[in-house]
Amino acid sequence: MTDMQALLAAEMAKLGNSYKARLPLELGELLALAGQLSGSDADHPVLEELHQRLHKLAGSGGTFGFHSLSEQSQQLELVTKSWINGEVLAYQTMLGGLIEKIAALSLTLSERDTSVAYKQGVMAVKTDVKSRNLLWLADDDEQLGLELQRLLKQFGYEVCLFTRLDQVEAATGSEQPDILIMDVMFAKEGMDATKEMNIRHNFKAFHCPILFISARGDFTVRVRAARLGARGFLVKPLDVPKLVDRIEQIMEAEKKAVYRVLIVDDDETLSTHYRLVLMSAGMEVEVLNQPEKIIERVSTFRPELVLMDLNMPEYTGQEVAIVIRQHEQWIGLPIIYLSAEADVDQQIKAMGKGADDFLIKPISDTRLVAAVTVRAARARQLSDLMSKDSLTGLLKHSGIKEAVEFELARAQRNGFSLCVVMIDIDHFKKVNDTYGHAEGDCVIMAVAHLLKQRLRKSDIVGRYGGEEFVAVLPECDAITAQQIMNDLRESFSALRFHHQSVDFGCTLSAGLVCNKQYPEASAGKLLVAADEAMYMAKQGGRNRVCVA
Numbered sequence: 001m002t003d004m005q006a007l008l009a010a011e012m013a014k015l016g017n018s019y020k021a022r023l024p025l026e027l028g029e030l031l032a033l034a035g036q037l038s039g040s041d042a043d044h045p046v047l048e049e050l051h052q053r054l055h056k057l058a059g060s061g062g063t064f065g066f067h068s069l070s071e072q073s074q075q076l077e078l079v080t081k082s083w084i085n086g087e088v089l090a091y092q093t094m095l096g097g098l099i100e101k102i103a104a105l106s107l108t109l110s111e112r113d114t115s116v117a118y119k120q121g122v123m124a125v126k127t128d129v130k131s132r133n134l135l136w137l138a139d140d141d142e143q144l145g146l147e148l149q150r151l152l153k154q155f156g157y158e159v160c161l162f163t164r165l166d167q168v169e170a171a172t173g174s175e176q177p178d179i180l181i182m183d184v185m186f187a188k189e190g191m192d193a194t195k196e197m198n199i200r201h202n203f204k205a206f207h208c209p210i211l212f213i214s215a216r217g218d219f220t221v222r223v224r225a226a227r228l229g230a231r232g233f234l235v236k237p238l239d240v241p242k243l244v245d246r247i248e249q250i251m252e253a254e255k256k257a258v259y260r261v262l263i264v265d266d267d268e269t270l271s272t273h274y275r276l277v278l279m280s281a282g283m284e285v286e287v288l289n290q291p292e293k294i295i296e297r298v299s300t301f302r303p304e305l306v307l308m309d310l311n312m313p314e315y316t317g318q319e320v321a322i323v324i325r326q327h328e329q330w331i332g333l334p335i336i337y338l339s340a341e342a343d344v345d346q347q348i349k350a351m352g353k354g355a356d357d358f359l360i361k362p363i364s365d366t367r368l369v370a371a372v373t374v375r376a377a378r379a380r381q382l383s384d385l386m387s388k389d390s391l392t393g394l395l396k397h398s399g400i401k402e403a404v405e406f407e408l409a410r411a412q413r414n415g416f417s418l419c420v421v422m423i424d425i426d427h428f429k430k431v432n433d434t435y436g437h438a439e440g441d442c443v444i445m446a447v448a449h450l451l452k453q454r455l456r457k458s459d460i461v462g463r464y465g466g467e468e469f470v471a472v473l474p475e476c477d478a479i480t481a482q483q484i485m486n487d488l489r490e491s492f493s494a495l496r497f498h499h500q501s502v503d504f505g506c507t508l509s510a511g512l513v514c515n516k517q518y519p520e521a522s523a524g525k526l527l528v529a530a531d532e533a534m535y536m537a538k539q540g541g542r543n544r545v546c547v548a
Helices: 005-035 042-061 067-084 091-110 142-153 165-171 193-199 221-226 240-254 268-280 291-301 316-323 343-353 365-387 397-414 429-437 437-454 478-493 521-540
Strands: 133-137 158-162 179-183 210-214 231-234 259-264 283-289 305-308 336-341 357-360 418-426 460-463 468-474 497-499 502-504 507-514 545-548
Touching: 005 042, 005 091, 005 193, 005 268, 005 357, 042 067, 042 231, 042 268, 067 091, 133 142, 133 193, 142 158, 142 240, 158 165, 165 231, 179 193, 179 240, 179 365, 193 210, 193 221, 210 221, 210 240, 231 240, 240 397, 240 437, 240 521, 259 291, 268 283, 291 316, 305 316, 305 365, 316 336, 336 343, 336 365, 365 507, 397 418, 397 460, 397 468, 397 521, 418 437, 418 478, 418 521, 429 437, 429 502, 437 460, 437 468, 437 478, 437 497, 478 507, 478 545, 507 521, 521 545
Parallel strands: 133 158, 133 179, 179 210, 210 231, 259 283, 259 305, 305 336, 336 357, 507 545
Antiparallel strands: 418 468, 418 507, 460 468, 497 502
C-alpha cells in the first residue's frame, strides 16, 4: 500500500468512526420527530423531514457497515412515503408502531460489519511510470520486420526486432516492452504463436499488451488471439498509420488516465466517503452539496461523469439533471443517479429525465468503482470519437480553441503561467507535391505522436489546420516552454522518412506566447500572437522557435 493509499484508508476509517459516533444522536432526533406526529393534516412537514432523514440512513448505513440499519430504515422510509402520498387512511392508528420501530433502530448499532469499505475501498492504483515507447516486433519475415522497424522508429518508438519465437520467449525473462507486436505464423519454425504462447511457461507469466499481425484473419485465429488477451489484430499487408494508431490507443489505455467525477449529494458524510473511495481508485473527484451551483461547478471542473443523489431536500436529482441538459455543451455528459430509492417505477421514471443509469444505495465500494470506471471510460471513448481528428488523434480545431479558453480562464483564476504554441511543418506543400499525400499524412502523424509522447499529461494538443498544430502548456513559463519545443523540434528534424528509394527529412517552425507577457489578452489574442511569432520563425529561416 502506498503512502497515499494509507492516508486515504485512514481518512475513510476516521469518517466511518465519526458516522458511528453520530448515530445515537441521529436516532434520538428521529424518535423526537416521530413523537411530534399527531395523526392530523398538520403532520405533513414533520413527515417530510422524517422521510428525508430515513432515506439518508437507508442509503448511508450499509456503506459504513450497518446493513440492518439500512434495511429497517428503508422499510420505515416507504411507510412514511405512503403516508405523505395519502395512500393510507387514518394512519394515526399506526403511529405507535412507527415510534416503536424507530426506537428499535438503536438495537442495530451493535451489528456493524467491520470488514466493510475502508479496506475494500482502497484500490490498488497503478504507479504512473513514464513509458519508454519500447516495442517488441516479432516476425520471421526479416525484410518485412526491418521495414516495419524503420517506419515505427520514425514515429518515435524504440523497436527491438525478433525473427524467432524462442528469441522472444528468452527475452521475456529480462525485461518487458510497452507492447509486443507478434506475427501469428512463424513458418521457419513451423509454429503458430497463438498456440505456443498458450502453453509455454515464460509466455504465460508475461504480462504485456499484445497486438497480433497476420496474413490471415479468420475467426478461429482471432479467437485464439482473444483468449491470450490480445489488444488488437491487424491483417497484412499492414497499413502503418493504422498500426501506429492502434499502438497509441493501447498505450493511452495503459496510462490509466485520470477520470474526473462530480458527486452531487446533500449527505456530506456519504459523499465524502464516495469521494475517498473513487480517489483511492485513482480518480479526480469533487463533491457538490449545493445543487443550485451545478452549472458553475460543471463549467469549472468539467467532469466526465456526474454521480447524483435522486432525493435531496430542496431539489430532486431529476430537476438538476434537466437543468444540466438545458445547456447544449452538457447534453452528452453522463449522469448516474445513486439513490436508496427502491421503487422500480420511480427508478424508471427518473431514468427518463436526463440520466443514463441508476445505482442503488447502499453500494459496495468495489461495485461503485467498477460502475464509475466502466461508464467514464465509455464516455471518454465516445467523446474522443466526436472531438478528435481521425488522422492524428489530437483535438480538432474547435476543441483546441475551447481548450485555450478554458486553460486561460483557469490560469487567470489561480495566477498560473500559461503558454500557447503554434507549430507548423516547414515546406509541407513540397512534401505532398513530391512524395504524395499518403507520405504527407505520415509526416503529420509523426508530429502528432511526438507531441503526445514528449509533452506532459496536463498539456493539451490539437490539430489546428492541415499541417498546423497548437499546444497548450498550463503552469509553464516561456523559458521552459521554449526549451521543450526546441527539444521536440530537434527530435523531429532527426527523423527520416522514406518514399520508394528516397530518404527525406522535415523541420518545424513554432511561435510561442505566454499569458504573463499578455495579461489582458483573450484566448483569441493569444492564438493570434502565437501565430505571428510562428510567422517570425518562418521569416527567420524556419526550423526554429520564436517567442512573442
